[in-house]
Amino acid sequence: MINKLVDKIKQKNAPIVVGLDPMLDYVPNFIKEEAFSRFGETLEGAGEAIWQYNKAIIDATHDLIPAVKPQIAMYEQFGIEGIKAFNKTVEYCRQKDLVIIGDIKRGDIGSTSKAYAVGHIGRVKVGNNSFCPFKEDFVTVNPYLGSDGVNPFIDVCKEEKKGIFVLVKTSNPSSGEFQDRLIDNRPLYEIVGEKVNMWGSECMGDEYSYVGAVVGATYPKMGETLRKIMPKAMILVPGYGAQGGKAEDLKCFFNEDGLGAIINSSRGIICAYKNDKYKDQGITEKNFADASRMAVVDMIEDINSAIK
Numbered sequence: 001m002i003n004k005l006v007d008k009i010k011q012k013n014a015p016i017v018v019g020l021d022p023m024l025d026y027v028p029n030f031i032k033e034e035a036f037s038r039f040g041e042t043l044e045g046a047g048e049a050i051w052q053y054n055k056a057i058i059d060a061t062h063d064l065i066p067a068v069k070p071q072i073a074m075y076e077q078f079g080i081e082g083i084k085a086f087n088k089t090v091e092y093c094r095q096k097d098l099v100i101i102g103d104i105k106r107g108d109i110g111s112t113s114k115a116y117a118v119g120h121i122g123r124v125k126v127g128n129n130s131f132c133p134f135k136e137d138f139v140t141v142n143p144y145l146g147s148d149g150v151n152p153f154i155d156v157c158k159e160e161k162k163g164i165f166v167l168v169k170t171s172n173p174s175s176g177e178f179q180d181r182l183i184d185n186r187p188l189y190e191i192v193g194e195k196v197n198m199w200g201s202e203c204m205g206d207e208y209s210y211v212g213a214v215v216g217a218t219y220p221k222m223g224e225t226l227r228k229i230m231p232k233a234m235i236l237v238p239g240y241g242a243q244g245g246k247a248e249d250l251k252c253f254f255n256e257d258g259l260g261a262i263i264n265s266s267r268g269i270i271c272a273y274k275n276d277k278y279k280d281q282g283i284t285e286k287n288f289a290d291a292s293r294m295a296v297v298d299m300i301e302d303i304n305s306a307i308k
């Protein structure tokens with residue numbers, strides 16, 4: 001799957017991923033009204049609203065982008081109905097041949113990680129049958145429990161040719177509280193980066209490893225160091241746009257080959273219709289998905305011109 005991701009980034013000349021993080025507040029009123037008229041103001045109504053919202057955004061952007069990153073928390077908040085919307089979204093993205101990064105940030109003791117891994121990127125056995133319950137291509141993994149919490153994901157990646165992105169240096173303001181702590185004079189994120197490089201060397205695709213890393217766009221200096229520590233890791237870079245990350249700071253996340261990083265934007269794309277820049281170009285709630293397409297075009301141009 002890492003080969004497919006790299007190929008699609010090259011094909012579309014777009015090292016970006018659209019984050020499908022549908023809070024109900026972001027969904028235009030006419031979609032909510034339609035969903036609530038059929039299902040009431042219920043969890044089912046919420047699930048329908050976020051699914052219709054996603055579908056329109058995927059329809060408007062899929063030809064421009066290599067990948068999507070649905071953030072499972074936004075779906076889980078609506079319980080089973082939200083999870084159904086998550087699965088419908090994943091299915092639909094598969095039909096559009098997009099690479100799907102399930103942002104699930106899991107990681108636990110080995111036996112529990114194994115269950116997360118088979119459920120999300122592998123197969124679960126039921127008697128003589130086996131099923132792929134969630135069908136993502138990649139998932140995000142929290143490495144806090146150490147190697148035995150990560151290895152079950154790597155085992156499934158090897159079997160299924162899927163991939164993971166391990167949290168190394170996150171984009172949020174408090175990420176330094178633990179991640180920047182010095183251990184033997186080195187920050188913890190560097191030590192995690194070395195582990196990612198080691199785990200990744202065991203499962204290489206053609207150019208990049210099945211084991212990638214997450215490093216926030218909000219910490220470009222650290223990104224520069226981590227790029228060197230993990231030369232073969234695809235780096236998923238969240239924090240562009242809504243969290244303040246700027247294209248001009250992102251060059252250091254890429255390798256000399258112009259590859260090696262994929263920049264995420266969620267709110268910047270899915271809420272583009274609220275942005276005055278697009279309102280000035282005739283966007284209203286009704287054509288919200290057109291605004292997402294315009295925002296994707298602008299983001300690709302912004303990133304590509306900064307990394308050239």
Ligand SMILES: O=C(O)c1cc(=O)[nH]c(=O)n1[C@@H]1O[C@H](COP(=O)(O)O)[C@@H](O)[C@H]1O
Pocket residue numbers: 019021071103140169170171172214215216238239240241242243264265266267268
């Ligand atoms: O793993 C992630 O994707 C992630 C890691 C990180 O360090 N920071 C971060 O923002 N994310 C996710 O990336 C998305 C960022 O959304 P926006 O800030 O709206 O673009 C959310 O789904 C976050 O959960």
